[in-house]
Amino acid sequence: MMNKLSKRLQTALDWVTGDILLDVGSDHALLCVGAILQGVVKQAIASDNKEGPYQKAQVTIAQAGLKQQITCCLANGLEGITKEIDTCTMLGMGGLLIKELLLAKEVRYVKQFILGPQSEQTELRTFLMNHQFQIVDETTIEERGKFYSLMKVIHGEMSYTPIQCAYGYINIQKQEPSWQAMIRKKINLYVEAYGKTKDIQKQAQIQSKLTELRSVLHERH
Numbered sequence: 001m002m003n004k005l006s007k008r009l010q011t012a013l014d015w016v017t018g019d020i021l022l023d024v025g026s027d028h029a030l031l032c033v034g035a036i037l038q039g040v041v042k043q044a045i046a047s048d049n050k051e052g053p054y055q056k057a058q059v060t061i062a063q064a065g066l067k068q069q070i071t072c073c074l075a076n077g078l079e080g081i082t083k084e085i086d087t088c089t090m091l092g093m094g095g096l097l098i099k100e101l102l103l104a105k106e107v108r109y110v111k112q113f114i115l116g117p118q119s120e121q122t123e124l125r126t127f128l129m130n131h132q133f134q135i136v137d138e139t140t141i142e143e144r145g146k147f148y149s150l151m152k153v154i155h156g157e158m159s160y161t162p163i164q165c166a167y168g169y170i171n172i173q174k175q176e177p178s179w180q181a182m183i184r185k186k187i188n189l190y191v192e193a194y195g196k197t198k199d200i201q202k203q204a205q206i207q208s209k210l211t212e213l214r215s216v217l218h219e220r221h
């Protein structure tokens, strides 16, 4: 019996649509196994570019008795994909790596992406805007004191300001409590850093960051 998925993976899975899921950077393949066991998709592909995770995925899939429904691939990103994929997940990777993987010509086979960048979100949103992608939803998950961002992305157009690229237009609109908590945590860290420095230039930089962070946070008083 498979363990319950983490809140982060379950939230990503709740966004999966269609019949075929491709999980790039699948590592343990838990998302693919969850997707089949929960009846979310009919077929899944667990893909990773490293031998260790690839082996691990094969074990998880065999133990779950899902060899017929889940294919395991040792591949770099979307390389080798030749058929339509309803949802492709790329979770637990840096934003720069995700950006690089989305440059592959195979992106055209994918209807919807669910991206979970652990860093460089500004760069990723800017890239998406400049490469005919559209973010249709965003959410923030708080799990064991850490914050995780998820983006639902399709092929399309969007036009963001630099602030919207940095924080996410949808996040700013939605003002989810978890996203607000992440912004508040950043504000607290900057306030703390401000109190620790006597350097006027540094103080000015921190002050401008604080103004920016407070401007995206729409708190009810």
Ligand SMILES: C[S@@+](CC[C@H](N)C(=O)[O-])C[C@H]1O[C@@H](n2cnc3c(N)ncnc32)[C@H](O)[C@@H]1O
Pocket: 024, 025, 026, 027, 028, 047, 048, 049, 050, 053, 075, 076, 077, 090, 091, 092, 093, 097, 101
């Ligand atoms: C931190 S794990 C995330 C595992 C899982 N997706 C999750 O979110 O829990 C990142 C995985 O991405 C894989 N990876 C890194 N670069 C990759 C690439 N270019 N193509 C496919 N997989 C890659 C790593 O081998 C690793 O298993």
